[in-house]
Structure formats: structure tokens, C-alpha cells
Amino acid sequence: MAVSYKKLFHMLIDRDISNAQLQKMAGYSANITTRLKNNTYVSLESVEKICRVLNCKVDDIVEFIPDEDQVKK
8 A cells, every 4th residue: 555645745835834844843854754755654653743733633644545456356
């Protein structure tokens, strides 16, 4: 199952928050920002920090996308 953080980036645009601002507010490294942009694994701890700063739920910023073979079943 793949992960997408598109919802997060849409939220940041809507709230006029830059990636650098979120990184500073949530207190995570630039590596996490890169991982978010590449839709790769980010720890639940980092996701929690983001949710706390943005006052949102995990499903407001993360979307799980089934693999193609899972969709065909």
C-alpha cells in the first residue's frame, strides 16, 4: 500500500504555510520534508507533530493508496 501526502500540501497551500515554516513549527528535519514530497515512509511520530501543529487528524493529511494488485482482487 502506497502513501500520499498530497492532502498535506493542499492544506499548507490553503493555510498559506510554507514547507520550511511547517518544518520549524513541528520541529522535524529537512529530511522529513523530502520524504513527504516523495511520498515515502514518515514515522508516526513526525505525522503526529504535523497534526498537532495544524490541528488536524491523520486522515486530513495522509492518504493510503492500494497497490494495483490489491485493487484487482
